Every structure is written in C-alpha cells, then in structure tokens.
Amino acid sequence: MTIKEIAQLAGVSSAAVSRYLNGGYVSEEKRGRIKKVIEETGYQPSAQARMLRTKRACLVGVVVPKINSESISRVTAGIEQVISKRGYQMLLASTDNEPEKEISYLKLFENYPVDGIILIGTVITPEHRRFLKETGVPVVVVGQYTRYANCIYHDDYGAGKAMGKVVASAVPDGKKAAYIGVTKSDKAVGGAREDGFREGLKSAGIELEEEYTRKAEFTMDSGYRAALDLLEKKPDIGTISCATDTIAAGAIEALLAYRKKDVPSQVKHSGTRMEYVLSDSAVKVTGFGDNQFLKAVTGGIPTVHFGYKTSGIRGAELLLDVIERGEKIPVEMKLGFRLVNE
Amino acid sequence: MTIKEIAQLAGVSSAAVSRYLNGGYVSEEKRGRIKKVIEETGYQPSAQARMLRTKRACLVGVVVPKINSESISRVTAGIEQVISKRGYQMLLASTDNEPEKEISYLKLFENYPVDGIILIGTVITPEHRRFLKETGVPVVVVGQYTRYANCIYHDDYGAGKAMGKVVASAVPDGKKAAYIGVTKSDKAVGGAREDGFREGLKSAGIELEEEYTRKAEFTMDSGYRAALDLLEKKPDIGTISCATDTIAAGAIEALLAYRKKDVPSQVKHSGTRMEYVLSDSAVKVTGFGDNQFLKAVTGGIPTVHFGYKTSGIRGAELLLDVIERGEKIPVEMKLGFRLVNE
C-alpha cells in the first residue's frame, strides 16, 4: 500500500495525502475522503521512504555491551525518559561485549535511519576512535571518557578510592584485602576503579598485593572462578572487593561453595547484612554499582551508587541538543557517586 | 557521500559501483579504481536507500517487555546465535511492560527496514491480535501461545503443576502455602503457571486459599511488598511460591526485612541451600525461571528451568524460514521444562 494508491482511491494527488499525513493544508472535504480511505485500507506510510527524504527519523540508536544488566538498564531507562517526552523512540543493539560487534552496530546505525547514537562504552579501541572522529551522525558516549565525542562518565577513580578507604578500615588485623578487577582496556571500570581502590587503601597504609588480585570478565560466573581461586590460594583473605556487583555476586557464590567444600562455618545475619563466615572469620565482599537484586537477597554489601539513570538522562539531552539545535560545543560531563552500605 | 560521487571520482558509472558493491560483473581495472576511491573516501553505502530498493535488510527486530531480565536475555542470546550465523543483525525495542509501547514499536518495525519481527510476548491485547493478523511482515511470538502468528511457548501449566506438587510435599503440617502471581492477562506467566500450581497442590490434597494469594508486577520491589503483606497478615505461612524468580527475590527480601522487624530468628545453610527462618520455622520461597544470579547468592531456591535460549533459537529459525524460504505453514511449538533444586 503506497501513498499513490491512497491518493487514487481518494481521488486526490499524492501530495495532498502527504500533506494530510503531515499536517499541511488540506480542504475539509478532501481531508474527509483521505481519512476514510486510509482507515479502510489500514494504510501506514513507509517510515523508511520518509526518512530517505527527510533525513529525520525521530529515532535514536543505543549500543550496549549487554542486555541483562541492572546498571545498563538504568541508563537506558534514563534515555527513554527524555527522548520519549520529545517524541523519539529508541532502538537497542547489544554487542555481547564483543568490540567488533560494537563497531558493526555503530556502522549499522550510521547508515540507518537514526538521528543519533548513544554508545554505552566499555573498551574504546582505535577503531572506535576512528569511527567517532569520522562519522557524521551525532554520537554521545556514556560511561567512558573520550575526547572524540560528547561524553558522560562517572567518577570511577573517586569511587574506587572511597571504597579503598572503607575496605581499609574493614579488613581485620592479620588479614589481607583482595581485589577482583576487569580488563584495564576498560578505562573506567577496569582502570580507574582499581587505581582508585589501590590509592584508597594506600592512603590508609595498606598495600594491595598482586597475588591478592585477579581479573574477571563482566559476569557472575567469572567472578565465581576468580574468587574461588583466590580463596583456595590465599587463606588469609579478609575482604574481596570486586569491580562490579555482578562479579561480587559470583564471589559470594564462591564463598558459599568454598565454605561448603572445606570449612565448617555459617552465614549469620547482623542487622540487614549477611556476612559469609569462613573459618570462623567473616570474609567481606564489596562491589560497585548498587545492584538492587543483590541488595534484596543479601541485605546489601558495601558498594557504590553511580548516577546511571542520570547519565542516561543527561546523555539523551546532550544528544537531542546536537540533533535538534545543532549544538556544536563539545561537552564532557563527570558524574559523582555515593557510597552505600559502608 | 553517495554512490554517484564515488562513480565520478572513479570515472565509472554508478551502476558499476553498485555492481562492485554487490559482487556483479566489473572488469579488474575498474574494480581496482573503485576500490581505491572507496577506501580513500571511507564511503559507506546507505543501508536505508538500499533497503528501500531491495526490500531486504538482513535485520530482525525484537520487541521485548524489558531489558534487565535474565530470561529475556537468554531468549535474545538464542536469537542472536542463529541470525548472526546467517548474516543478520538484531535490533531490540524495549517496551517497559507498557502494552501501548509494544504496539508502537511493532508498528515502527513494520514500516522499517527489518525483514522480520520477534515479539517476546506478555499480554496479548486485541490490538496485538489485529496487528498480527494484518501485518505483512513475518512475525513470530515467543513466550505466549497465539493462533495469529507462528509461536513458541513454554509449558507453563505443566511447570506450575509440577511445582505445586513439590510445594505440596514441602509445606509443613499446620502451615499454609501462599502464592504471588501476576496479572492473568499474561496467559502464560499469570494464567497457566498459577492454574497449574493450583492443580498440582490439589492433586496432593491441598487447596490454595485465596487469602494466601497476591498479585505482583514483574518486579522485585512488587514481590517484596506482596510478600511482606502476606507475612504480616498470615502468620501461618509455610511456603511462598512466586510466578517468577524476580518476584521470589523480592519475597526473600521481605522475609529478611520481616524477620528483622519482628521476629528473632536466623538464616541457616544446609547443604548449598539457605532457608529463611521465621519464628523458629523456615518459610520456603519458590520461583520460576531458574535465575542464575539468585541461585548464586542464595544457593538456589526450588524453581523451574525453561528452555529460554532454545525458544530464542527456534524462534529465529522459524522466522528465517519464512523470510528466506517463504515458508507458509503456521507453526506452534511448545517447549518443556525441568524442575531445579526441588
């Protein structure tokens, strides 16, 4: 069903139909005829052809590293909130943490009818930079700093440092602090958080020793394996701090499993908090991200609340500014954090 | 940058460039020149214009009720797995559990360059049915039964019944079984699971009493409130069964909070399982969905594993069959389940 057919059936020109559809001048009489025909046929204009013409889609594309994540869903919720208020819709592309897919979806959106792109960043490769530098489509990056695009990121270093201090005062005498991080290629989550954490510990006179350190993927399962390895090799661990709450969940699982396997112990509740008791002494797990699911079922571990939803909101606002008002001045925005359950 | 400009720069016709791009006949010499120009300019053909022409996008649109869900991400992972192998990409639209948005995104995809649509269904309204009946775009529905489209759904009734039997044998003498469901408008999760559960209990001689029943949204928070209400009004509860693991997580949170507020008690571990001890007697929480996160941090509650990933795989295969081979025979597929941690 095309606009031309509708025009014929209604006995008008296709331009009249187009105007009808877009709120232009149409006489009452023709308006009625067109309306009737459209209702009868159930005609829907092809968004695709329209976009080819107008170069406007009222659509933004969002590239995310994975779908099943509380923090990411908070960001997208923020985006949705502001763009839907302005008549836009949102399309998501999930890359499953594969940088190549990320590029391929960025390129898809680039040649696709979207007015702008929001990239929830993890690892920024040279290819990413090249894309950001060369693309004509407005892009804002959320979650990572970059000078090649408008960006909104979080104070991961500060959060890491604050957590380091918290942990410093929590690790018992004679015990050690351990850390499960992620790849440093992720400057924010892998780099800044860990660097900050180290610094926070150091400011309290504690050194994070390399043997008490592991690298994990962004998954619970990976956190589980890393934590188990840590527990098996280092019996004097007092705290396990993880780069994300998801990894922390894996660490908690490992504690449960380890306890079950080797050491008689128990889980006890104090207040709303659970401590995973190991060989008669609690191993405390900390995270980043303030995952509500984790909080609900465990009572909450020490973690950091970032303004994920806010970053989505601000990111979308920024994007719409450049889409609609052609705003040219580059923006870098850093958002703060809040310690939780310390 | 258009195909025409490339043609000019390379001193050939736009048709030649088009052929070059699509693997048609081009002499070695021109091929070289074209290649060079394209590389220099970084030209990328407009997917949008191409689609307008060819009616093929190598894209499938997936409409999901929410983004932050383990079960949904398992389905999309399944979809991704098969379509990416066949050269397709996937675009997601999240409706945040709002039926109107669902329709609006379905219509977006309908007039958009996607070759097919997969709808992860919750509530199927008359509008949905009308859409499915009338749209020309191939659609498959995952997670709900419908006769208006190819569909793949799970044996929610059977799963509910099986869980009912498990619970029947777990609820202590003198105690009652409680159930937190969701809206019956969701035939699968709201209707079938609860009906099956009732039946399972009944087959063991237990009746699910209405006062021990609550309705929740598909969120943890809602499960929390429902469970707390249940606990406060009915002290003789032995088990709380929830329509989803997410709701169950909320129920666990409620147990923790309730215990803290009123009743001295403790959490104890037996094996890998935790039981939330209430007034000296454990209240067992059960769910549906086999959420791995929940399992990790609690040791696992009795739940049901559905073949979510499989349904994604089969759904995508079905869709590609109709997209690529014009398969016309309607398919309804029911997938089984497996009890976990009973």
Next chain:
DNA sequence: CTGTTAGCGCATTCAG
C-alpha cells in the same frame, strides 16, 4: 488550498 515535478541513494533492467 492543490497537483505536478523533481529528487533522497541505491539496484536493476536493458540496450549497447
């Protein structure tokens, strides 16, 4: 207010 006309960027005939 209205219809005619000319493309948006590309793929596909169809004669060369």
Next chain:
DNA sequence: CTGAATGCGCTAACAG
C-alpha cells in the same frame, strides 16, 4: 562487461 535510464515510497518546492 558497461552505462543510461527507471523507480522503490515519500516529501518539498513550485506554479497554479
């Protein structure tokens, strides 16, 4: 093998 020409479905001038 190749280029000129046509049109996908729609909107934006433009002259009525």
